[in-house]
Amino acid sequence: MIRARVLISGDPLSLSRGAEKTKLAIEAEISYYGLEDEIQVSYLTHADRTDILPIVMIYPEGVTYGPVTPEDGAYIVQEHLYKGRVIEHLFAPPEVLTGDIAHIPGRKGATYAQKRIVLRRAGVINPLDIEDYITHDGYFALAKALEEMQPEEVLETVKASKLQGRGGAGFPTGLKWSFVVQQPGEKYVVCNADESEPGTFKDRLILEGDPHALLEAMALAGYAIGAHEGWIYIRGEYALAKERLNKAIQQAKELNLLGDHILGSDFSFDIHVHAGAGAYICGEETALLESLEGKRGIPRIRPPYPTVAGFRGKPTVVNNVETLANIPPIIQNGADWFRSMGTERSPGTKVYTMLGDVNITGLVETPMGTTLREIINIYGGGMKDGKAFKCAQTGGASGSIIPPELLDVPMDFASMAESGAALGSGALLIAGEDTCIVDLAYVLLRFFKAESCGKCTPCRIGTAQMLEALERLRMGYGTQVDLDRLEEIAHYTKEASFCGLGQAAPVPIITGLRYFREEFEAHTRGECPTGVCPCSVKQKVKH
Amino acid sequence: MDAQLAQQTDEVIKHYGTDAEALVEILRDLNQIAGHLSPEHLLLIAQRLNLPSSKVYSVASFYSLINIKPLGRHVIRFCEDAPCHVAGGREVWEALEQELGIPFGETTPDRQWSLLTTSCIGACAVGPVMMIDDEIYGNLTPEKVHEILTQYREADKGGAV
Numbered sequence: 239m240i241r242a243r244v245l246i247s248g249d250p251l252s253l254s255r256g257a258e259k260t261k262l263a264i265e266a267e268i269s270y271y272g273l274e275d276e277i278q279v280s281y282l283t284h285a286d287r288t289d290i291l292p293i294v295m296i297y298p299e300g301v302t303y304g305p306v307t308p309e310d311g312a313y314i315v316q317e318h319l320y321k322g323r324v325i326e327h328l329f330a331p332p333e334v335l336t337g338d339i340a341h342i343p344g345r346k347g348a349t350y351a352q353k354r355i356v357l358r359r360a361g362v363i364n365p366l367d368i369e370d371y372i373t374h375d376g377y378f379a380l381a382k383a384l385e386e387m388q389p390e391e392v393l394e395t396v397k398a399s400k401l402q403g404r405g406g407a408g409f410p411t412g413l414k415w416s417f418v419v420q421q422p423g424e425k426y427v428v429c430n431a432d433e434s435e436p437g438t439f440k441d442r443l444i445l446e447g448d449p450h451a452l453l454e455a456m457a458l459a460g461y462a463i464g465a466h467e468g469w470i471y472i473r474g475e476y477a478l479a480k481e482r483l484n485k486a487i488q489q490a491k492e493l494n495l496l497g498d499h500i501l502g503s504d505f506s507f508d509i510h511v512h513a514g515a516g517a518y519i520c521g522e523e524t525a526l527l528e529s530l531e532g533k534r535g536i537p538r539i540r541p542p543y544p545t546v547a548g549f550r551g552k553p554t555v556v557n558n559v560e561t562l563a564n565i566p567p568i569i570q571n572g573a574d575w576f577r578s579m580g581t582e583r584s585p586g587t588k589v590y591t592m593l594g595d596v597n598i599t600g601l602v603e604t605p606m607g608t609t610l611r612e613i614i615n616i617y618g619g620g621m622k623d624g625k626a627f628k629c630a631q632t633g634g635a636s637g638s639i640i641p642p643e644l645l646d647v648p649m650d651f652a653s654m655a656e657s658g659a660a661l662g663s664g665a666l667l668i669a670g671e672d673t674c675i676v677d678l679a680y681v682l683l684r685f686f687k688a689e690s691c692g693k694c695t696p697c698r699i700g701t702a703q704m705l706e707a708l709e710r711l712r713m714g715y716g717t718q719v720d721l722d723r724l725e726e727i728a729h730y731t732k733e734a735s736f737c738g739l740g741q742a743a744p745v746p747i748i749t750g751l752r753y754f755r756e757e758f759e760a761h762t763r764g765e766c767p768t769g770v771c772p773c774s775v776k777q778k779v780k781h
Numbered sequence: 782m783d784a785q786l787a788q789q790t791d792e793v794i795k796h797y798g799t800d801a802e803a804l805v806e807i808l809r810d811l812n813q814i815a816g817h818l819s820p821e822h823l824l825l826i827a828q829r830l831n832l833p834s835s836k837v838y839s840v841a842s843f844y845s846l847i848n849i850k851p852l853g854r855h856v857i858r859f860c861e862d863a864p865c866h867v868a869g870g871r872e873v874w875e876a877l878e879q880e881l882g883i884p885f886g887e888t889t890p891d892r893q894w895s896l897l898t899t900s901c902i903g904a905c906a907v908g909p910v911m912m913i914d915d916e917i918y919g920n921l922t923p924e925k926v927h928e929i930l931t932q933y934r935e936a937d938k939g940g941a942v
Contacts, residue, residue: 437862474844475902515808515846515847529805532802689900
């Protein structure tokens with residue numbers, strides 16, 4: 239089995255600088271250590287950097303060394319491929335993000351490989367076959383918990399793992415569970431599968447590709463907190479996922495992995511699927527609970543929090559799909575295993591959906607703390623059409639705008655927050671140089687205005703007024719007065735809105751202004767620097 | 782017509798029961814069967830679930846997958862979110878309006894097409910994306926929009942759809 243791939247730049251310039259000798263040296267050293275069957279060596283035909291040739295890239299770590307002499311090549315095999323130690327002093331220097339080739343400055347101790355916990359079975363097993371799930375470690379964690387662990391131990395393990403909610407806020411999952419345990423009476427486990435942040439479809443993949451993982455996780459949560467009923471609130475648009483969940487529940491019941499006295503224990507647990515009917519706001523947990531009770535999806539006042547008074551007024555744990563998918567492996571492998579991945583403050587992995595101006599779009603799961611530069615270069619295959627990176631937008635519409643300055647910030651909840659950005663739900667919309675920030679903000683605000691539930695005034699009126707101001711700027715009628723008003727309303731809306739939707743709606747404007755103020759100001763003069771907005775079209779016609 | 786309406790409604794209610802908690806699901810499923818929910822539908826549901834009709838109306842009008850107005854023969858739901866927008870959605874948006882001769886949110890006078898927007902449908906990797914009825918079409922361009930709509934029109938003429 240191939241465990242590593244070594245790529246050596248083989249373009250004419252690299253060859254003229256001795257790439258062939260480097261390749262021979264690497265191959266000789268590999269055979270010296272007897273690694274031929276595990277490591278594949280090949281030429282990279284196209285490298286777009288000329289300053290560090292020849293380069294040597296090693297996957298799956300995604301480390302780039304360069305320039306590499308034949309002696310360095312032999313040393314790399316010895317240290318990196320044989321002993322597993324990255325060699326910092328041979329790392330290629332970082333460069334700006336352009337072109338379609340991955341150049342990564344390596345970091346000591348960092349794991350670059352895509353690490354799958356949550357998505358480890360998606361696409362590997364047949365989601366409609368419970369036996370396939372079981373043969374891939376399925377329901378082992380539940381069996382282990384029921385046979386060997388007290389509910390308190392399950393709770394303590396989750397607490398010790400430091401797992402944080404993956405829906406966007408990053409609240410410690412174990413802590414949330416312990417709030418519910420303290421409450422008397424009947425309790426509920428609710429899974430928030432109302433994935434509707436624009437650009438996020440990670441939960442859909444779990445729901446469609448590995449539905450039993452979610453059921454097992456909910457049963458574990460139920461066992462830990464003392465609940466006997468779980469509800470999955472799934473968005474109305476996810477018809478296939480709903481169908482698969484229902485099928486999975488039926489299969490699990492047949493094998494007594496759900497239902498009464500699971501696996502002969504004293505623990506009984508049932509799961510119901512409830513589909514929504516199209517409302518972004520229902521991703522907010524209290525609005526979700528309202529909708530689950532058959533009402534308009536309007537947020538509730540807090541406190542009391544759902545952990546005290548949630549579904550049907552009872553203490554309720556509401557967890558995101560990705561969060562729950564981490565629970566079975568944590569119970570199975572222990573908290574220490576989980577904490578060995580990611581960062582100190584945010585252990586584990588994060589699933590991202592990468593979109594926009596990158597060569598490869600789609601889902602990627604990486605350890606927490608991986609930087610945006612690494613994600614774009616390694617998994618995104620670099621920027622599309624050689625565009626320069628302008629900004630990224632995280633966490634769907636409620637994420638923040640990340641400028642080039644923050645490309646090297648480790649992506650975890652705390653580090654992002656310290657940099658004034660938000661990790662959000664896991665969407666990564668990568669925008670190249672030809673993206674207009676005003677236009678981007680306009681589209682995001684159009685979404686929020688449409689999805690505002692109308693309950694509170696700051697959000698209902700604020701989103702409309704911000705959209706109006708952005709529309710004027712886009713069309714070229716806007717003035718400095720509009721820009722000032724936009725900024726003012728953005729702050730009021732953020733401060734005064736009732737729930738997360740209204741508090742998040744102005745964030746693209748606030749962060750956009752923080753990093754790209756000149757671009758907004760250009761629009762007050764009727765100029766769109768990227769030529770995207772309608773105002774620039776008018777100009778062209780005029781001349 | 783009324784008998785059919787009552788039958789449709791009762792079938793859905795039979796599946797979910799008459800607990801008020803099931804209201805959203807009942808409305809959504811019935812909408813799918815009936816195409817849209819008429820005032821008669823809403824009134825009947827209110828009676829069966831023993832709820833004020835104002836409450837049933839308020840819930841029905843809240844959710845985007847529940848229509849309280851009749852729509853065209855085909856319903857286009859175009860994703861208006863940022864990922865689709867930056868992937869060329871703006872041009873496709875304009876092409877759709879031009880092609881059908883109506884702005885978003887409206888139905889053509891011949892009642893063949895309704896042009897609506899939708900928020901993210903989770904197919905962002907192939908954006909821009911639209912749904913026509915239950916079919917998803919991705920990687921759209923203005924030319925492709927023309928092609929797809931022409932196919933539907935021709936199929937309708939031939940009576941195939």
